[in-house]
Amino acid sequence: MSAYRSHTCGELTAKAAGAEIRLSGWVHRVRDHGGVLFIDLRDHYGITQVIADSDSPAFAAMEKLRAETVIRIDGRVKLRDPDLVNPRLPTGEIEVYATDMAVLGASDDLPLPVFGDQDYPEETRLAYRFLDLRRESLHNNIMLRARVIKWIRDAMWDAGFTEFQTPIITASSPEGARDFLVPSRLHPGRFYALPQAPQQFKQLIMVAGFDKYFQIAPCFRDEDPRADRSPTDFYQLDMEMSFVEQEDVFRAIQPVIQGLFEEFGGDRKVDPDWPRIPYAEAMLKYGSDKPDLRNPIEMQVVSDHFRGSGFAIFAKLLEQEGTEVRAIPAPKGGSRKFADRMNAFAQQQGLPGMGYIFWRKGDDGQTEAAGPIAKNIGPERTEAIRQQLGLAEGDAAFFLGGKPETFEAVAGRARNEIGRELGLTDENQFKFAWIVDFPMYEKTEDGRIDFSHNPFSMPQGGMAALEGDPLAVKGYQYDLACNGYELVSGAIRNHKPEIMFKAFGLAGYPESEVESRFGGMVKAFRYGAPPHGGCAAGIDRIVMLLADEQNIREVIMFPMNQRAEDLMMGAPSEPTNEQLRELRLRVLPRE
Numbered sequence: 001m002s003a004y005r006s007h008t009c010g011e012l013t014a015k016a017a018g019a020e021i022r023l024s025g026w027v028h029r030v031r032d033h034g035g036v037l038f039i040d041l042r043d044h045y046g047i048t049q050v051i052a053d054s055d056s057p058a059f060a061a062m063e064k065l066r067a068e069t070v071i072r073i074d075g076r077v078k079l080r081d082p083d084l085v086n087p088r089l090p091t092g093e094i095e096v097y098a099t100d101m102a103v104l105g106a107s108d109d110l111p112l113p114v115f116g117d118q119d120y121p122e123e124t125r126l127a128y129r130f131l132d133l134r135r136e137s138l139h140n141n142i143m144l145r146a147r148v149i150k151w152i153r154d155a156m157w158d159a160g161f162t163e164f165q166t167p168i169i170t171a172s173s174p175e176g177a178r179d180f181l182v183p184s185r186l187h188p189g190r191f192y193a194l195p196q197a198p199q200q201f202k203q204l205i206m207v208a209g210f211d212k213y214f215q216i217a218p219c220f221r222d223e224d225p226r227a228d229r230s231p232t233d234f235y236q237l238d239m240e241m242s243f244v245e246q247e248d249v250f251r252a253i254q255p256v257i258q259g260l261f262e263e264f265g266g267d268r269k270v271d272p273d274w275p276r277i278p279y280a281e282a283m284l285k286y287g288s289d290k291p292d293l294r295n296p297i298e299m300q301v302v303s304d305h306f307r308g309s310g311f312a313i314f315a316k317l318l319e320q321e322g323t324e325v326r327a328i329p330a331p332k333g334g335s336r337k338f339a340d341r342m343n344a345f346a347q348q349q350g351l352p353g354m355g356y357i358f359w360r361k362g363d364d365g366q367t368e369a370a371g372p373i374a375k376n377i378g379p380e381r382t383e384a385i386r387q388q389l390g391l392a393e394g395d396a397a398f399f400l401g402g403k404p405e406t407f408e409a410v411a412g413r414a415r416n417e418i419g420r421e422l423g424l425t426d427e428n429q430f431k432f433a434w435i436v437d438f439p440m441y442e443k444t445e446d447g448r449i450d451f452s453h454n455p456f457s458m459p460q461g462g463m464a465a466l467e468g469d470p471l472a473v474k475g476y477q478y479d480l481a482c483n484g485y486e487l488v489s490g491a492i493r494n495h496k497p498e499i500m501f502k503a504f505g506l507a508g509y510p511e512s513e514v515e516s517r518f519g520g521m522v523k524a525f526r527y528g529a530p531p532h533g534g535c536a537a538g539i540d541r542i543v544m545l546l547a548d549e550q551n552i553r554e555v556i557m558f559p560m561n562q563r564a565e566d567l568m569m570g571a572p573s574e575p576t577n578e579q580l581r582e583l584r585l586r587v588l589p590r591e
Helices: 059-063 122-127 136-158 199-207 246-264 279-286 312-317 336-348 372-389 404-421 497-506 511-517 519-525 539-546 577-583
Strands: 020-032 036-043 046-053 070-079 094-105 180-183 191-194 212-220 233-242 276-278 324-330 355-361 367-370 396-402 432-436 441-443 449-451 477-482 485-492 532-538
Touching: 020 046, 020 094, 036 059, 046 059, 046 070, 059 094, 136 212, 136 233, 136 246, 136 539, 199 212, 199 233, 199 519, 199 532, 233 246, 233 539, 246 432, 246 477, 246 485, 246 532, 246 539, 276 279, 279 404, 279 432, 312 396, 324 372, 324 404, 336 355, 336 396, 336 404, 355 372, 367 372, 372 396, 396 404, 477 532, 485 539, 497 511, 497 519, 511 519, 532 539
Parallel strands: 046 094, 276 432
Antiparallel strands: 020 036, 020 070, 036 046, 070 094, 180 191, 212 233, 233 532, 324 396, 355 367, 355 396, 432 477, 441 449, 477 485, 485 532
């Protein structure tokens, strides 16, 4: 017999009754039933119930056990009485009568329990992540993640893609986030960077003549943390293809993502219809470039109904250039109580509130509009709004106005909140949409032109498009949204040096800087670059959705906290003076 186990703790069934076996694992729970001890013994595979009475040679030692102590048990498999069978456990038909026990690894008092589902502060959970990972829900999430990655890898190979690895130490690149810099010992005063993504390398793989590439790639970005984003590193399914247009990329990745969600999404429906929604339309209708289409609400522009109206706030606002009023329909939300709740939500978002109209049955039996706005603009305008929005008695509409960029994000969050509050959002499905036609450029707060998305994308219209207004240029860029999250981002790449120089020039990068920062890629494009494109899908976010978690740290084995600290390993740490001298660096004191 093995020194530690003949079976795992999830393996024994009624067929093993009478067998002499050996198990090893963690003491999950101890129960003393008046001279009879019950121990739930746990390992990676499951739980087996172990019993010992006063006649057992192991009884005295088992009485002293603490939770999470690692032990080895020798014993005999017994069938449970029929009324004591636990159908929720694969091992629920049997128990093991202990004849011998050895402690393999003692445990101190626990800083957080492993048994049960008690909520503990995240800081404690992260500081003792090795204990937290023993908890069933988190253990299951990590195993789900492993199965997802294996499934993706198999699917990509089956689709004709080849897996390659790209460097982890590289040069700094402007890709929308801050780099993690790595000082060079051999080249004092110079720095490497951890790659934000394998972007340049995967394009070079295409130039090198490899047709379909993929990688489960680690990416490093010095970002502010969010519930759906890790502040330091993450993994993505990275892929690239040669001789393709946008639709070719869509056709390649949809079967992989759709199949993945069908395989691991449980009983949730996976909608096979993936519409293409232009960025401008997504922002107008949903207030987001990652809309949750499970919610059927679509916002509409209703500015014409307020111009010259008695509602002075919007009427005066619309006299300013670039302003508009949008309505958020709220079917079945036609009560003052609901309107007050939504006003409170808007105030939590930093707005003074939202205007509203709701429709009810009047004293004459006819549908009438109510609310402060209705009193100010009159029945003719309110009826026109109702007709435009397709609303009826018992429904409501909420209004936000100004320059769209100042209120779109809040409008999008309000749309989501209304959908949830009114039960309009179908929680039991996954709905996808490609968001396309992203603007290539945006204006920064100081008035400069900068890239709004991936700087390596091909502008729609090529060189000719770059001769006009930069803010009117659209790129062959696309994101895949699912249930309110961005899962995939990609583009058809700019593979022509002259277009690349022009595109970066509009964003303030002179040709010399492009040569300096992207010399490898520029050089490669001068020696025959194929048209190519691809995308990257966020592994962590996909698993978060499949596991039905709200926080991405629940699907990452060893995540950082919200301040980008590893509380378990003590990172980031202060370097020693010897390390700094070797790198010829000096750390400035904190201000």
